[in-house]
Amino acid sequence: MKNVQFISLQPNPIIIKELRIRMRGIRPYAILTIFLIALVAAGYGMYHLMLRQALFGGSMLSFQVGQGLFSGLALCEICLIVFLAPAMTSGAISSEREQLTYEMLLATPLRPASILWGKLVAALSYIFLLIFAAVPVFSVVLMFGGIAPWDLLKVFLLLLITAITCGTIGLFCSSLLRRTSQATVISYSAILVLIGSTMMAGSLWSYFSGPIWQPVPPELLYLNPFSALISIVTVTPATSTDFFFGGDVFGLPLLSQFAAGVVHYGPNGPVVLPIYRATIVFYLILTVALYWISTHLVLPRRRWIPRWSDVTFAVLLAVLIGGTWLTHDWWRVLPPPSI
Amino acid sequence: MTNAIETTNLTRRYGKTTALANLNLSVAQGSIYGFIGPNGAGKTTTLRLLAGLLEPSSGEIRLLNQKLSGSGTEAQRLVGYMPDFFGVYDDLRVWEYLDFFARCYGLDHARRRTTVEQLLDLVDLTPRRNDFVQNLSRGMQQRLCLAHALVHDPPILLLDEPASGLDPRARVELRELLRTLREMGKTIVLSSHILSELAEICTEIGIIDCGQMIVSGSVDAVRQQLQGGSHLRIRILGAVEPAVEALQNTPAASRLPAIAEVRVDSSDERVLHVELANATEETQAALLTHLVTSGILVSEYHAQTENLENLFLRLTEVMS
Incomplete structure (x- = not known):
């Protein structure tokens, strides 16, 4: 055997290995099939729910059905992402440590950052597959009207960024902790805090604000992916005088729980605040920051000594923060004055 | 190299x-x-x-x-x-x-x-x-x-x-x-x-x-x-007492090695174990000649090397 060339332009070996393991057998295809069937069933159920509302006197036009279905299906997808992404990544590094293969990987020329990148891409690629496989199901809402293709794109952008952020949170915990069980618990806890605390604050704000019944400040909801989703899928908010089972949002009653602070009622009627812009911006910053720290956590030695890659991350983060600052007129939306 | x-x-x-x-x-x-x-x-x-x-x-x-x-x-x-x-x-x-x-x-x-x-x-x-x-x-x-x-x-x-x-x-x-x-x-x-x-x-x-x-x-x-001296295993035809006597009374000023200990094997009474303090191949050969010329019938004669386990145990015992 001759000496080996160590410069390679080949695909990341971790991605190939992970995909080989993950896509083997019938399981991944069965999960995909079950997911699509469940999504179709959920959409069908929502459709019938809305038809029943019409029977009880609620106004139900075709565009409203389209918007309701759109909201419900998007909620199903984001739930799936929030619960699946950390599960896919929280064992990425810790499982290598647990099965004693991490040291063998570190003995190769593969850089720890490449291991991290390969793990993230491999884990998220399956979630992306689920998201893209759902596109035909989503396209059904276009038949009912009420939704512009641009809204669909915005939802998919939010879903992808939420998947990357939740995946990076799992990856960070996996790099930080030695055991997968600990990493899973901590990453789910972090996501629960991210969603739960903002949702709780949004729900309770009106009761404890002074004077009482003040609208929730949108800043409280920036990091909640559900609120961001509401701000996209609520194309036509229900007016406060409407009787509608879904409350502020067409579709499922549950969705209205996330609408507090997103839909504001001003003198000129209800206004939907585009919270999703701030969510996307802050999720990107959070993702880069967590990934940067993770690249140091996975190092076996000289963990916190600055490296050249840190310059790249610092520049990227500076660009993102600078861009966020410069575009604050776009993403920082002020609520209209209350009625 | x-x-x-x-x-x-x-x-x-x-x-x-x-x-x-x-x-x-x-x-x-x-x-x-x-x-x-x-x-x-x-x-x-x-x-x-x-x-x-x-x-x-x-x-x-x-x-x-x-x-x-x-x-x-x-x-x-x-x-x-x-x-x-x-x-x-x-x-x-x-x-x-x-x-x-x-x-x-x-x-x-x-x-x-x-x-x-x-x-x-x-x-x-x-x-x-x-x-x-x-x-x-x-x-x-x-x-x-x-x-x-x-x-x-x-x-x-x-x-x-x-x-x-x-x-x-x-x-x-x-x-x-x-x-x-x-x-x-x-x-x-x-x-x-x-x-x-x-x-x-x-x-x-x-x-x-x-x-x-x-x-x-x-x-x-x-x-x-690690071994320092060496260990001989000698099998005698007939009684071992004359052989023990010959080994313990080696003539002074000869090329024979210094003998630290002679003992009879516990499982075979015709086998002797001899510990030499400073043995070389020449002195071991001289010892065999001495036994033969003393009229001892020797059927087996070989140097036993201590195995690594014993050496390792002895060494780490000393260290501890």
Whole structure:
């Protein structure tokens, strides 16, 4: 055997290995099939729910059905992402440590950052597959009207960024902790805090604000992916005088729980605040920051000594923060004055 | 000849604990070097330092005359490392496992295919190439792990306890494999608790305890150095008393060795064990001549070398 060339332009070996393991057998295809069937069933159920509302006197036009279905299906997808992404990544590094293969990987020329990148891409690629496989199901809402293709794109952008952020949170915990069980618990806890605390604050704000019944400040909801989703899928908010089972949002009653602070009622009627812009911006910053720290956590030695890659991350983060600052007129939306 | 491995005052501390203290090690190219030491002696720390997985607290490592830098990246090219507790990806097939590590070393498609086939052949796993790794026996997994350390054709192999957990047949197979690798020009450093095996296969050994090298060199030199005197086993035809008398009353000012102790074997009363204080081949031959000329009928006469286990136990007892 001759000496080996160590410069390679080949695909990341971790991605190939992970995909080989993950896509083997019938399981991944069965999960995909079950997911699509469940999504179709959920959409069908929502459709019938809305038809029943019409029977009880609620106004139900075709565009409203389209918007309701759109909201419900998007909620199903984001739930799936929030619960699946950390599960896919929280064992990425810790499982290598647990099965004693991490040291063998570190003995190769593969850089720890490449291991991290390969793990993230491999884990998220399956979630992306689920998201893209759902596109035909989503396209059904276009038949009912009420939704512009641009809204669909915005939802998919939010879903992808939420998947990357939740995946990076799992990856960070996996790099930080030695055991997968600990990493899973901590990453789910972090996501629960991210969603739960903002949702709780949004729900309770009106009761404890002074004077009482003040609208929730949108800043409280920036990091909640559900609120961001509401701000996209609520194309036509229900007016406060409407009787509608879904409350502020067409579709499922549950969705209205996330609408507090997103839909504001001003003198000129209800206004939907585009919270999703701030969510996307802050999720990107959070993702880069967590990934940067993770690249140091996975190092076996000289963990916190600055490296050249840190310059790249610092520049990227500076660009993102600078861009966020410069575009604050776009993403920082002020609520209209209350009625 | 250039040394494959050379360390100078190599020290590694974990907090206040010194795992390795001023290790000066030289391993000649093409040799099989065996590390002997009790648990916690510093064997694994030494191998991990050599593999570039740990950073020395102080001291220097040279691999094929190339100094290991702080990042230890040179070791990745020069060294194939097999840890003591190795992991395998259960859900990969045998060929995929090697293919994965070959990709990690950046081998192109053609080289990868050839290397995987060659290595499967070398470790005798070609018939199992499409099996899942989890279905292999422990010995096969051990051979596969050894093969993974060879994908980039490194000149130095570091094997931490490669024979642990193997049955006798698998150990013999591993020993043969290591001999083959040595014939291929590899320098092999291995640690083991099975000392007799090290003695059979290693050209050099080093005994390490409490992070310090006690003795290092060729197996015979180490044995000679530790054993001091030598031990003779003599079988007598007829009564042993005259032989004991002849041994205890050796003429002064002769070329005969100084006899420290003569005792009769507990299980065979016709066998004598003789401890010599300062024996050479010449003095041992002179002692045999003395017995024969004294009219003693000797049916067996040979020097017994102390095995490595005894030497190791004696040495570590002294150290403790």
